[in-house]
Each structure stands twice: as structure tokens, then as C-alpha cells.
Amino acid sequence: MATATQVQAQPLISIEKLNLFYGSFHALKDVSLTIPEKAITAFIGPSGCGKSTLLRTLNRMNDMIPGTRIEGSIAIGGTELYSNEVDVETLRKKVGMVFQQPNPFPKSIYDNIAYGPRLHGTRSKQQLDEIVETSLKSAVLWDEVKDHLKRSAFSLSGGQQQRLCIARALAVNPDILLMDEATSALDPISTLKIEELAQELKDRYTIVMVTHNMHQAARVSNQTVFFLNGEVVEFSDTEKLFSNPTDQRTEDYISGRFG
Amino acid sequence: MSPIFQDANRQQIANRRRKDVIIHLLFIVATSIGVLALCALIIDILMDGLSRLQPDLFTNFPSRKAAGSGMKSAIVGSIYMLIIMLPVSFILGVGAAIYLEEYAGKNRFTRLIQLNISTLAGVPSIVYGILGLTLFVRLLALERSLLAGAFTMTLLVLPIIIVSAQEAIRAVPKSRRDASFALGATKWQTVSRSVIPSSISGILTGVILAMSRAIGETAPLVMIGAMTYINFLPTSLKDSFTVMPIQIYNWISKPQLEFKELAASGIIVLLALLLIMNFSAILLRNKYQKKY
Structure with missing residues (x-):
């Protein structure tokens, strides 16, 4: 449940007048918002509204799409993401991501978790063992898999695979965790587990999630941003956005009149 | 009703x-x-x-008399050629496939290269022989050597390896690359730790099948002049050599019945080798598929 208290945390991410183009398509229009630290921020809106696009600018995954152009400011802790100070490898280490479909590597459970730390130079077996254990514990998967870490990640159920992907993202010690419709491919029970996990993780990580499911946003997030056609229509505390929206379009969307 | x-x-x-x-x-x-x-x-x-099909066939050199004639030099020549060809064509072919799939921009130039490679895969092998003769035998002055033969065969199988490796690489889901990049991997880390391990069984299968094609090829080697009577084993890369299909061709073109029989037994050896190679391709594929 979203708490009734106001979000007190410091803004960690600040976005100002951000415009993003895919070729000639104007995908994000003058987006300005702040995302608080150690809280869950949900992006909602109909398909193609730009919520995933904005999420993917936070770890610069859009860089890989040819023809992408960005204007405006997007900063984490005051540092511009598209400046020379930021190298994309470090950024993605600090800003982890979980995708729509669970996408474990065709490797063992252990090697999936160790993949990230190994990329960044951790070699010692003892250190890796430790990281694997703490990451799996953080993702509440340890008890289910601790006896068969050498087994293929594909032997896990869909929900377990998604928690494995969360553990894999946590293994490189990020500050921010992006979840791109991370539960849309899962059954209701697995979804619930991921939501509970997100609640636990928000004490240690800043979580930004994109969701198609408004109820999910209402259940788990502290702050909600409503997107429409590449614009931010409204962003405020989740409580307020769902009980007393200021914009008519928000009200129409959350009451199911479109989308 | x-x-x-x-x-x-x-x-x-x-x-x-x-x-x-x-x-x-x-x-x-x-x-x-x-x-x-x-x-x-x-x-x-x-x-x-x-x-x-007796020990003589494997231990004796070819001779003018059918009795006691063997194909030792041809078997060894084929194996030597394979040993040279395998690493060269693997590195060049898989490297080109990785470049085309992972690095090259998706533009008109890339598509042109792609079209050319697919066309090259269908070019008659004798044409590669002519190329090898001009390029390796004459221009690079390698003469009618093992090295010239192996290089010519490498050119012949490269398009096949590139196309099959590309297909294997293309079959790796994008989500697996995303997972790697999202953890902070560089391009090469993603390719070497995620893309190649995911596609290696397909790549190896293609390479082995290309090798078995090369083992059975005669025309390009006839062209560059491996068509000689060899009664010694090559000791250096510059030595002249012969291979199994050429030896078989030699025997079959002789009038005596005994040589026809020798040719048939040579074909049995060649078929057995091809069978082993294709079988190992299947084994490799199964091994990697079963693992995960």
C-alpha cells in the first residue's frame, strides 16, 4: 500500500525540458519532473505515450537506437547524463534495469548474478560468492535456489526468473533500479511477489517503474507520473493523483474512459 | 443422422x-x-x-602398381589442409559475421556486402581455384604448396561460414544483448560473454559443415596444381601435396580394374571421414543445447 505520508525524500533525478526524437518522431515533449530518492515512482499512460522512452533515457539505453536525438537536461545527483563526465558503462552500473520479459542468460543461476560484477572486474571467487548470496537474498530468491546455484536459470519459473533478473541488476550495486513493465509477463501471484519485493527494496534503492497497470501504480508507488502523447500531464503523490487529479485527462484515464 | x-x-x-x-x-x-x-x-x-580397405591403403604411398598402393600422402595432405584451414577460416569467417551482425551499420553498403557474400557462397568452386592460382600460387609466390591449397580452400568456405555464423548470431534474442548492456557491459563484453556463447553451437555446426565441404572438394586444387603424384609427406607449408579426392580421381581415371577398386576404397575412407565430421557437428549442437 502506498503510504499516506508526503514524499519527503530529496529529488535524486531531475529532468528539465527534455525532448527526444526518434528520427522525425517527437517521442518526448518538454518533459520536466523530479524523481525522489529511495521511493517508488511509477510512470503510467497508454501505449506509445513515451513512458518507456523516458525510462530508457535514465540509463541511456536509447543510445543504441539509431536516429535518437535528445535535447534538454536530465541529471542524476546534479550530473548531466549526456555530458562528458558520464561514461555509459558506469551509468548503467549505477542505474540497473529490469525488463518486460524475464531475460536471464543461458547460464547457471550463479553465473547470471556474477555476470555484472565480472564485467566490472571482480574476479575473486570468494567475493563473487558473497555478491551472489547477498543479491539473491535481496531479491528474496536465495531460499528457493541456494541448493542449486549451478542449475540453469531457465529451470526457474517465470516469476523466479524475473526475481533473478532483479538480483542480477542488484549485483553491481546500483543506486537506481528501473523496472520496465517488469510484471506484465507474470501471473498474479508472481506479480504480487515482485511488488512486495519492490516495497522492500525502496528503502535502499530509488525505484522507477513503468506500468500498464494503474492498480499496480496505485498499490506500490509513492509518486506517479501520467504521460500522454509524449507529454507529462500530471505528476504528484500517488494518493493525490488517484484520488484527486487536477487534470481532466488524468481523471479520464484513471477512471478507465480511455487507454 | x-x-x-x-x-x-x-x-x-x-x-x-x-x-x-x-x-x-x-x-x-x-x-x-x-x-x-x-x-x-x-x-x-x-x-x-x-x-x-586394408592397412596398405593407409600406410603406403600411391604407386604405379595397384597391389600395395595406398593413399597415405592423400590422407595426411587432407588432414594437414584441414589443420591450416580450420583456424584461418574460423577467425576470418566468424569475425566477419560478428562484424556484419553486431558492428556494421544497417545501411546500403552493408546490404551490398551481404548480397555479395551470399552470391559468393554459390560461385562454382573452380572459380576459387582460378583465384587461388592467380593470388596465392603466382602473386604471393606460394607455388603449388600446402599453404596455397589451404588458403584457396579457405576462400571457398568463407562465405558459407560467414552466412551460417550470421544466422546463428542473428538468432540470439535482442533481450539478451539488452540484459548485458544494461549491466554496464561494453560492446565487446556483450559480444564475447553473451552473444557468442549463445550462438556458438550454431557457429561451430556451420564451420564443421564447411570443413566437410572443403575436404570433399577437388576442382580448386586441381586448378592450383595439387594434381601430382606425391610419394612423400609434406614436411613444411611450402611442400607440394595431394588430398583424398584428388587421389581418388587419379585412380578412377586409370583403365585397370584394380585401380577402380582402390578408388572405391578411397571413397569409403572419405565418406567415413565426412560422416564423422557431420556426426560431430550434431554432437556439438546437442551438447550446447542440452547444457542450458
Whole structure:
């Protein structure tokens, strides 16, 4: 449940007048918002509204799409993401991501978790063992898999695979965790587990999630941003956005009149 | 009969079913012709060649007299060529495939290269022989050596390796690359730790099949002049050499019956080698597929 208290945390991410183009398509229009630290921020809106696009600018995954152009400011802790100070490898280490479909590597459970730390130079077996254990514990998967870490990640159920992907993202010690419709491919029970996990993780990580499911946003997030056609229509505390929206379009969307 | 089924057009259904049976039989015939032809070939060769399939064949050099004549130099030549060709064509072919799939921009130039590679895969092998003769034998002055032969064969199999490796790489889901990049991997880390391990069984299968194609090829080597009587083992890369299919061709073109039998036994050895290679390709594929 979203708490009734106001979000007190410091803004960690600040976005100002951000415009993003895919070729000639104007995908994000003058987006300005702040995302608080150690809280869950949900992006909602109909398909193609730009919520995933904005999420993917936070770890610069859009860089890989040819023809992408960005204007405006997007900063984490005051540092511009598209400046020379930021190298994309470090950024993605600090800003982890979980995708729509669970996408474990065709490797063992252990090697999936160790993949990230190994990329960044951790070699010692003892250190890796430790990281694997703490990451799996953080993702509440340890008890289910601790006896068969050498087994293929594909032997896990869909929900377990998604928690494995969360553990894999946590293994490189990020500050921010992006979840791109991370539960849309899962059954209701697995979804619930991921939501509970997100609640636990928000004490240690800043979580930004994109969701198609408004109820999910209402259940788990502290702050909600409503997107429409590449614009931010409204962003405020989740409580307020769902009980007393200021914009008519928000009200129409959350009451199911479109989308 | 219940009224629900009354409007069934029995005649039309009977016609459709008959067509079904006829087509089914046609496919069986099509398959059988291929299988029967192969069986006939194998039985014919076995009948001719089994009597000659003796240690002499492997331990003796070819000679003017059929009795005691062997194909030691040809077997060793084929194996040496394979040993040189395998790493060279693997590195060049898989490297090109990785470049085209992972690094090259998706533009007109890339598509042009792609079209050319696909076309090269279908170019007659004798053309590669002419290229090898010009480039390696004459221009690089490698003469009629093992090295020139292996390089020529490498050119021949490169397009096949590139195309099959590209297909294997393309089959790796994008989500797996995303997962790697999202953890902070560089391009090469993603390629080497995620893309290649995911596609290695397909890549290796393609490489082995290309190698077995090369082992059976004669024309390009005839062209560059491996068509000689060799009664020694090559000791350096610049030595002249011969290979199994050429030895077989030599024997088969002689009038005496004994040499025909020798040729048949040579074919048995070559077929066995091809079978082993193709079988190992299947084993490799299964091994990597089962693992995860």
C-alpha cells in the first residue's frame, strides 16, 4: 500500500525540458519532473505515450537506437547524463534495469548474478560468492535456489526468473533500479511477489517503474507520473493523483474512459 | 443422422481426402528416390572397395602398381589442409559475421556486402581455384604448396561460414544483448560473454559443415596444381601435396580394374571421414543445447 505520508525524500533525478526524437518522431515533449530518492515512482499512460522512452533515457539505453536525438537536461545527483563526465558503462552500473520479459542468460543461476560484477572486474571467487548470496537474498530468491546455484536459470519459473533478473541488476550495486513493465509477463501471484519485493527494496534503492497497470501504480508507488502523447500531464503523490487529479485527462484515464 | 450433419457434401469430402493420400504418397516417393540413390551408391562402393580397405591403403604411398598402393600422402595432405584451414577460416569467417551482425551499420553498403557474400557462397568452386592460382600460387609466390591449397580452400568456405555464423548470431534474442548492456557491459563484453556463447553451437555446426565441404572438394586444387603424384609427406607449408579426392580421381581415371577398386576404397575412407565430421557437428549442437 502506498503510504499516506508526503514524499519527503530529496529529488535524486531531475529532468528539465527534455525532448527526444526518434528520427522525425517527437517521442518526448518538454518533459520536466523530479524523481525522489529511495521511493517508488511509477510512470503510467497508454501505449506509445513515451513512458518507456523516458525510462530508457535514465540509463541511456536509447543510445543504441539509431536516429535518437535528445535535447534538454536530465541529471542524476546534479550530473548531466549526456555530458562528458558520464561514461555509459558506469551509468548503467549505477542505474540497473529490469525488463518486460524475464531475460536471464543461458547460464547457471550463479553465473547470471556474477555476470555484472565480472564485467566490472571482480574476479575473486570468494567475493563473487558473497555478491551472489547477498543479491539473491535481496531479491528474496536465495531460499528457493541456494541448493542449486549451478542449475540453469531457465529451470526457474517465470516469476523466479524475473526475481533473478532483479538480483542480477542488484549485483553491481546500483543506486537506481528501473523496472520496465517488469510484471506484465507474470501471473498474479508472481506479480504480487515482485511488488512486495519492490516495497522492500525502496528503502535502499530509488525505484522507477513503468506500468500498464494503474492498480499496480496505485498499490506500490509513492509518486506517479501520467504521460500522454509524449507529454507529462500530471505528476504528484500517488494518493493525490488517484484520488484527486487536477487534470481532466488524468481523471479520464484513471477512471478507465480511455487507454 | 442428426440434422446438424445433413448438409455434408460427401462427394466433395471424398475428393479432398483422395488428394490428401495422393500428395502423401508423392512425398514418400520423392524422399525414397534420394535415399535409394544414396544406398545404391554406398552399396556399389562397398562392393568394389571393401576388399581393398586394408592397412596398405593407409600406410603406403600411391604407386604405379595397384597391389600395395595406398593413399597415405592423400590422407595426411587432407588432414594437414584441414589443420591450416580450420583456424584461418574460423577467425576470418566468424569475425566477419560478428562484424556484419553486431558492428556494421544497417545501411546500403552493408546490404551490398551481404548480397555479395551470399552470391559468393554459390560461385562454382573452380572459380576459387582460378583465384587461388592467380593470388596465392603466382602473386604471393606460394607455388603449388600446402599453404596455397589451404588458403584457396579457405576462400571457398568463407562465405558459407560467414552466412551460417550470421544466422546463428542473428538468432540470439535482442533481450539478451539488452540484459548485458544494461549491466554496464561494453560492446565487446556483450559480444564475447553473451552473444557468442549463445550462438556458438550454431557457429561451430556451420564451420564443421564447411570443413566437410572443403575436404570433399577437388576442382580448386586441381586448378592450383595439387594434381601430382606425391610419394612423400609434406614436411613444411611450402611442400607440394595431394588430398583424398584428388587421389581418388587419379585412380578412377586409370583403365585397370584394380585401380577402380582402390578408388572405391578411397571413397569409403572419405565418406567415413565426412560422416564423422557431420556426426560431430550434431554432437556439438546437442551438447550446447542440452547444457542450458
